Amino acid sequence: RPDAIVATGRSDYPNQVNNVLGFPYLFRGALDIHARAINDEMKIACARALADLAREEVPDEVALAYGTQLSFGRDYIIPTPFDPRLIYRIPPAVARAGMDTGAARRPIVDMDGYELSLKTRMDPTASILRGINARARSAQARIIFAEGDDERVLRAAVLYQRQGFGKSIVVGRESDVRQRLEAAGLGDAAGELEVVNAANTEHLEDYKNYLYQRLQRKGFDTTDVHRLAARDRHVFGSLMLAHGHGDGLVTGVTRKSAHVLELISHVYDVGPHDGAVGVTAILSKGKIILIADTLVHEWPNENDLADIAERGASVARALGLEPRVAFVSFSTFGYPISERAEKMRIAPDVLQKRGVDFEFEGEMAVDVALNVNEMKKYPFSRLSGPANVLVVPARHSASISVKLMQEMGGATVIGPILTGIDKPIQICSTVSSVNDILNMAAIAACNIR
Template sequence: EAMVGADVVIGLSAKGAISKDMVASMGPRPIIFAMANPDPEITPEEVQEVRDDAIIATGRSDYPNQVNNVLAFPYLFRGALDVRARQINHEMKVACAEALAALAREDVPDEVAAAYRGRKLKFGADYIIPSPFDPRLIWYIPPFIAQVAMDTGVARMPIENMEAYRISLRQRVDPSAALMQKISSAVRMGPKQRVVFAEGEEQVVIRAAWAFKQAELGEPILVGREELIRQNAAEAGLNFDDLGIKIMNARVSERNADYVEWLYNRLQRRGYLRRDVQRMINQDRNYFGAAMVARGDADCMVTGVTRNFNMALKEVRRVLDVSDRMIGLSIVLAKGRTLFVADTSIHELPNAEELAEIAVKAASTVRKLGRTPRVAFMSYSTFGDPPGDRGEKVREAIRILDGMDVDFEYEGEIPPELALNPEARANYPFMRLTGDANVLVMPAIHSAAISTRLVQSLGAATVIGPLLVGLEKSVQIVPLGASVSEIITSATFAAYSGAGIEE
């Protein structure tokens, strides 16, 4: 009877303690936290039999809105310990709750949705609290607690740089955090790049563009039909009027005629009629987006979500030229080590000259990323033992580099253990590497692609890329079906390269 007319009920008792009649008597939009375990005071199914406007939470993982102490106590203690707090006071507990409330309103990573078998998670009646599977909890929550501990005078070791603290927390669950933070910081401080998101109607692309804009990494441009983009944004829980993101529709763009004329002049001696080019610009967003970059209406571009790498690259290359040697460079982060692997996407069976050029291009790119390149040419053989045709190509590449004036160390042909283990190198005192290699040039695309995908599939490493290097303009092609985080990473690298930033 005490519950009649109540809008909120919090249960921590036993199964059946809340009846359907009680729920029916509650005011509009009642909030029901039935947290008895393993059986809640009333099940969501029972609530839904009498109310269609209730917001329901339980302690069960098989229902939406699981209230679980794992959402709070590890991160509450993490923040308290990191400032050596004398106590955990009421204000710190409130800060933890407010942090969880704020996180629930953020866009949900695809990795979390995967844990729920792809169920869409966006702030609303079925998602008012973050998932215990959310990998952001470890770096999102503790800074709130640490800051309030400092503000209320219970911290004995204040944190001077809260952003650096947040980054250090993120590195514990994401090996790519340190590298990406360095790149992201350089992009934020550099000239703002206009980044074309070519497949702008895709919900995952809209979410990535939104996050890219929110992080102040540049100015995203979505290519697609405005009505459909707005619709898909709304389904993702984003109010498009708040996005402030430019939309370009190829068919109605005032730049359409210029792009067609320019591209026709470029392709007319390659077998293309004007109507072919008009169709390409009107109907294919890769052509339109690449033309925007080529004609100076944007600075860089990211694509690939809806089609395979080779198809996307072929389309982009009809619009943009290769400035020098083009390669695919993958970044592998494992056990505190960062490795750059080439070529993982372009050259199927490179000859000796191509291998040498791949090494030069990879080393140059790695240096621009702020690292000192040490190049190892990978092989199944060690300095010719056992012999083989691929090994001879590698040895010839070494001879070519010997005749060039390069500014990096290189060695080969060698297997991975010699490149990465100083103890293994002890048997080869003539080796020229002064430390472990960080640039691995693979003898063929199959070994490059298989090795990087294998370690990623086994969960033994985080792999970024392959990054596309060597086009005259900055374009990145993400894997088919890429996640939001993968798109953001590629867009960030596109902006980094497009701005010509060098560490």
């Protein structure tokens, strides 16, 4: 019937009835009141809380995850599993019902305080990753994995396809890929992956002609171009993407990122003055911070820093964050005075003149940017809360910050996310795990750039 309203357990239809909408939060409320049992009234309270939530305006991060603005109606009668409000709306409703019916052995006295405590338990990093994964599954992008001779890359390619994100295209020799998959215990996946190389593609001449047009006035002859297009997997993968033979590219696992960026620059404009910026997401202790530029600009000037801030803010919004940008330095609002910190002081003025639509401030030390108590010492600051985008003075300081957080702080690192270019290309680090590579593939699939 055309007027039917349908709910189902399937994720590829509207109104998915997913058990994660109920049981984690139903048990949360029951456990927090030390309930003797979970009675019908508590279950009904859970259902009514879900029904009420579906009638409210949907948060931006949920809309981003599904690629559309949801509103109550025939295709949205129940909240989505990615709704961050579930944890602080359902447990209090269940707890109240348990207390009203005498099931609670330890009633909650301060219900407002209880709701606040539930909000603080939310892990925004997990929410963001779930949102990225949902968007990737919706996009069903064809991702090119350029380094088919690396076991981690092959594992990520298999996972990308088997977890329903889309199609994996691996650059490599078919025999090598099959051998490595078998060695990894994934021999059955050999027939699932599309394996492409210069020897088995019908597009090599087109790739070479395209590349020659870009490089003929940069000292490259036809022999050089053939060598790049036919023998270098990073260039070959970039050419595939440029010709629409894939929707995104993931590379960088086997070579230093600076070298990979140089190879990609043969096909795309990714130089310091081409608008390209590397933004790295740091996920730690329930918080997410973006650091830029971690890839392109070696020593940016104040105008470059303003560009970097804009690209960082764009990535923040693509991840469902409201950007708050801090230009960080060892100097805070002019003290101590240093010529090295001057550009960090001027860059916010450049943004001010551009009339950007996000919060920014600087120059400031990292603790002032991130610590609420330190921020209170500077009530004139334009930031309404802790910064979530840090623009650093140079690439070396960005690299040091990211790797220190990763190695000493145990942070999860996603990136650098290459932004500001025509196609979604993501460059992993040489220490990337299979999960890291899979995350980068999902980001490429979401077209975050």
